[in-house]
Amino acid sequence: MAHDQHNYLNHQKGIWSWLTTLDHKRIGIMYFIAIMSFFFLGGVFALLVRAELFTPGKTLFSADVYNRMMTYHGAIMVFMVIVPGIPAIFGNFVLPIMIGAKDVAFPRLNLMSWYMLMIGAAITGSTLFMQNVDTGWTFYTPYSSIKTGMGVIPMVLGVFIIGFSSILTGLNFIVTTHKLRAPGMTMTRIPLMVWALYSTAILQVLATPVLAITLLLLIAEKTLGVGIFDPQLGGDPVLFQHFFWFYSHPAVYIMILPAMGVVSELVATFSRKTIFGYTAIAYSSLAIAGVSFLVWGHHMFVSGQSEFAGVLFSFITMLVGVPTAIKLFNWIATMYKGSIRLDSPMLFAIGFMFLFTIGGLTGVYLASTGIDIHFHDTYFVVAHFHYVMVGGTLMALMGALIYWFPKVTGKLYNDTIGRISWVFIFSGFNVTFFPQFILGNMGMPRRYYDYLPTFTELNQMSTFGSWLIGTGFLVGFFGVIFALLKGKEAGMNPFGGKTLEWTIPSPPPHENFDKTPVLTGGPYEYR
Amino acid sequence: MNWFSFIPATSFMPVPATKESGDVDNLYIFLLVSGLISFIILIGGMVIFIFKYRRKTEDQKSAYITHNTLAEFLWSFIPFVIMMVIFAWGWNVFHDLRKVGVKGDVEVHVTARQWAWTFKYANGIEVNSPTGDKLEPNIPESTLLKPEIVVVPVGKTIRFILTSDDVLHSFYVPAFRNKMDAVPGRRTTFTFTPIEKGDFTVFCTEYCGTKHSNMMATIRVVDSEQFTAWQAAEIGKKAGAADAGPAQRGEALFKGSLGCSGCHSLDGSRIVGPSFKGLYGNKRDFADGSSVVADDAYIKQSILVPTAKVVAGFPPAMSSFQGRIKEDEIKDIIEFIKTLK
Numbered sequence: 018m019a020h021d022q023h024n025y026l027n028h029q030k031g032i033w034s035w036l037t038t039l040d041h042k043r044i045g046i047m048y049f050i051a052i053m054s055f056f057f058l059g060g061v062f063a064l065l066v067r068a069e070l071f072t073p074g075k076t077l078f079s080a081d082v083y084n085r086m087m088t089y090h091g092a093i094m095v096f097m098v099i100v101p102g103i104p105a106i107f108g109n110f111v112l113p114i115m116i117g118a119k120d121v122a123f124p125r126l127n128l129m130s131w132y133m134l135m136i137g138a139a140i141t142g143s144t145l146f147m148q149n150v151d152t153g154w155t156f157y158t159p160y161s162s163i164k165t166g167m168g169v170i171p172m173v174l175g176v177f178i179i180g181f182s183s184i185l186t187g188l189n190f191i192v193t194t195h196k197l198r199a200p201g202m203t204m205t206r207i208p209l210m211v212w213a214l215y216s217t218a219i220l221q222v223l224a225t226p227v228l229a230i231t232l233l234l235l236i237a238e239k240t241l242g243v244g245i246f247d248p249q250l251g252g253d254p255v256l257f258q259h260f261f262w263f264y265s266h267p268a269v270y271i272m273i274l275p276a277m278g279v280v281s282e283l284v285a286t287f288s289r290k291t292i293f294g295y296t297a298i299a300y301s302s303l304a305i306a307g308v309s310f311l312v313w314g315h316h317m318f319v320s321g322q323s324e325f326a327g328v329l330f331s332f333i334t335m336l337v338g339v340p341t342a343i344k345l346f347n348w349i350a351t352m353y354k355g356s357i358r359l360d361s362p363m364l365f366a367i368g369f370m371f372l373f374t375i376g377g378l379t380g381v382y383l384a385s386t387g388i389d390i391h392f393h394d395t396y397f398v399v400a401h402f403h404y405v406m407v408g409g410t411l412m413a414l415m416g417a418l419i420y421w422f423p424k425v426t427g428k429l430y431n432d433t434i435g436r437i438s439w440v441f442i443f444s445g446f447n448v449t450f451f452p453q454f455i456l457g458n459m460g461m462p463r464r465y466y467d468y469l470p471t472f473t474e475l476n477q478m479s480t481f482g483s484w485l486i487g488t489g490f491l492v493g494f495f496g497v498i499f500a501l502l503k504g505k506e507a508g509m510n511p512f513g514g515k516t517l518e519w520t521i522p523s524p525p526p527h528e529n530f531d532k533t534p535v536l537t538g539g540p541y542e543y544r
Numbered sequence: 545m546n547w548f549s550f551i552p553a554t555s556f557m558p559v560p561a562t563k564e565s566g567d568v569d570n571l572y573i574f575l576l577v578s579g580l581i582s583f584i585i586l587i588g589g590m591v592i593f594i595f596k597y598r599r600k601t602e603d604q605k606s607a608y609i610t611h612n613t614l615a616e617f618l619w620s621f622i623p624f625v626i627m628m629v630i631f632a633w634g635w636n637v638f639h640d641l642r643k644v645g646v647k648g649d650v651e652v653h654v655t656a657r658q659w660a661w662t663f664k665y666a667n668g669i670e671v672n673s674p675t676g677d678k679l680e681p682n683i684p685e686s687t688l689l690k691p692e693i694v695v696v697p698v699g700k701t702i703r704f705i706l707t708s709d710d711v712l713h714s715f716y717v718p719a720f721r722n723k724m725d726a727v728p729g730r731r732t733t734f735t736f737t738p739i740e741k742g743d744f745t746v747f748c749t750e751y752c753g754t755k756h757s758n759m760m761a762t763i764r765v766v767d768s769e770q771f772t773a774w775q776a777a778e779i780g781k782k783a784g785a786a787d788a789g790p791a792q793r794g795e796a797l798f799k800g801s802l803g804c805s806g807c808h809s810l811d812g813s814r815i816v817g818p819s820f821k822g823l824y825g826n827k828r829d830f831a832d833g834s835s836v837v838a839d840d841a842y843i844k845q846s847i848l849v850p851t852a853k854v855v856a857g858f859p860p861a862m863s864s865f866q867g868r869i870k871e872d873e874i875k876d877i878i879e880f881i882k883t884l885k
Binding site for chain 2: 072073074075076080081084151152153157159160163164165166248249253254255288289290291293294295296297318319320321324327328331332335336338339342343345346349350352353354355356357358359367370371374375378379381382384385386387388389390391393394395455458459460462463464465466467468469470543544
């Protein structure tokens with residue numbers, strides 16, 4: 018770190034100055050440390066789950082232990098890693114800088130969001146030591162409400178609080194984007210990362226309360242015996258699914274839209290070219306956000322809902338495919354006649370496009386009622402959503418990490434380490450999850466502790482792949498440590514980016530800009 | 545057979561065994577082929593651009609292209625049309641699979657519970673699956689139990705009317721390309737017309753707790769004559785069972801319709817609940833520290849109110865059999881347990 022220079026890292030000293038900081042950049046770093054710890058834990062559970070599935074029958078654990086590990090893997094990864102991941106870490110760090118602001122609109126609320134994530138995670142995590150939960154991350158009733166232990170209550174309460182963290186962050190980003198843009202920065206001049214975060218924030222604010230209410234109703238049923246979801250008390254178990262997916266389907270886009278924002282930035286910078294179809298990418302984010310509210314029923318084609326409902330949800334789901342396809346076409350068109358450099362962030366962006374294309378195309382299968390009936394709740398679905406959410410979001414997260422690392426720390430991330438990490442993660446993903454499409458074809462249901470011997474080879478391949486992914490992320494983590502200790506000085510703009518964060522020193526000063534910038538053009542003017 | 549059956553796209557799927565499943569496979573092949581073409585266009589294009597427009601010198605300029613209305617219209621409109629085709633085709637196939645309101649030639653009431661299926665035919669035949677035996681005796685740590693066989697006639701429309709006694713389950717037959725949730729408090733239907741004879745596996749695909757992966761059954765599709773013969777034999781077996789002694793009837797209940805064998809062993813080994821070996825007349829220690837000698841009253845209470853006395857070291861996982869078991873049946877079970885020294 019540059020000691021002669023005054024920046025946000027040496028502005029104040031001591032652990033207490035971090036824990037009480039109102040600086041969006043420091044809060045971003047605190048999110049990074051927290052979320053990466055959760056990611057490590059969720060990753061360990063993933064490796065254990067895959068290890069158990071290495072052979073049919075009992076390999077390492079009993080069925081109960083397996084079901085719990087599968088539940089914690091899902092709940093940690095979804096609620097504590099992928100949903101908050103990119104917005105909370107990189108959104109916090111770069112969003113205000115990208116629009117020329119000194120901070121987010123509500124710095125205290127921002128700090129409170131971080132504490133709410135911590136408190137929620139602590140309550141959820143505490144169930145690991147008291148009352149393990151084995152419901153799966155979806156907490157489907159009536160299993161969760163009548164058939165399993167009371168550990169579901171603290172687990173769900175933690176998720177409820179984490180949800181509030183998400184709502185507050187979203188609220189903060191919406192107001193920041195509307196109110197704190199620098200002079201000359203119209204809505205059509207904000208970087209696409211900001212558009213993506215803005216669309217995400219709308220989803221967070223509108224969808225998360227539904228999850229919160231649903232979880233409270235679940236707690237009410239479990240503790241007070243109110244008949245909402247449990248048929249023995251006169252409730253409707255499918256109602257829970259409606260409520261749950263009304264949040265959780267938009268949540269898929271809370272996970273993927275920020276990743277798309279990252280990829281837009283990476284493709285423009287490393288192709289050194291104006292983004293193709295800026296307006297189309299920006300508005301397609303809003304379109305995805307809007308339509309995503311109306312598609313939840315595609316998780317329920319076999320739940321017993323009416324055939325008509327299934328058909329309607331299938332139709333609306335197909336519509337989401339269009340803005341998604343538009344984004345992919347635009348990124349590829351941006352590379353056309355560009356000046357492309359394959360630095361490791363760009364490799365991750367390309368990896369994103371590769372994996373996301375497979376994830377997106379297989380999503381069309383699942384949106385089509387006729388074929389979803391066969392694939393629903395099989396390994397095909399497991400493969401599909403890992404390609405989308407994990408292949409997509411985590412690829413983008415790694416790309417974002419290496420891309421903005423020099424801005425955050427003032428040190429360059431070693432490109433060779435980044436490339437090695439990419440090779441392991443990218444190949445590992447395909448080795449892990451591609452065989453699962455085939456397992457789905459064969460009819461292996463998901464969340465299975467034990468399976469027929471015919472499924473053995475593909476499961477072993479998948480487990481082997483999980484080790485490659487694990488190695489890739491360890492290499493990536495080693496890269497962070499290596500860069501902090503031995504990284505080269507980065508300078509203001511190591512990659513030739515055009516957005517505002519590259520016009521200020523690395524690491525940025527306490528209030529980002531010494532002089533408020535004035536914008537006269539769009540964000541990607543490579544002429 | 546379908547119009548592009550030369551493409552081995554569905555080679556990983558089980559043989560399509562119903563009238564409807566061939567249509568599902570046609571749609572699948574269309575999706576696979578169109579998806580593959582889309583993938584090649586998108587990712588192929590990307591790879592070509594990566595090599596063709598690689599930065600060779602540090603000051604290399606790029607073209608300045610902000611948008612192209614015609615290209616953007618085409619790449620929005622064409623995917624839209626393709627997706628509408630997939631939607632309409634999917635709807636068509638879905639409607640055929642669902643067969644809403646269709647009466648079956650054979651109707652079977654299927655009840656799911658943790659972790660077994662009960663199939664009840666109109667004439668009183670009852671099949672419970674899985675059985676108590678191991679499916680894979682050669683795999684030492686295998687937990688799978690042998691599926692019981694449910695027989696249906698080929699070429700007829702079969703309607704399964706599904707419900708659940710406890711939590712959500714889902715009835716899935718890969719070879720039929722069909723699936724439907726079993727929802728407590730609700731009736732759903734699973735209708736199919738088998739065209740291939742043979743044995744087809746049923747899985748549970750909605751996560752339902754510890755032994756979710758054990759809930760298997762086998763549907764055996766046979767000729768009409770064989771089906772009639774099977775029914776006659778089953779009815780005969782049932783009549784024979786009624787003449788048996790109480791302990792034998794209890795054993796049949798234990799292994800069959802009550803599905804006790806899914807959770808309780810007879811040889812002292814631990815499955816989900818405690819073993820029944822040496823239960824009667826011996827002391828039981830409970831989670832709350834108390835203990836009692838197992839007698840008729842204790843066993844009856846454990847069947848009707850399982851959470852009243854929970855054996856130490858076991859989860860309170862059992863659900864009540866209140867309303868599912870008759871007074872005589874409890875007596876038979878107790879007689880059976882008495883024989884397990």
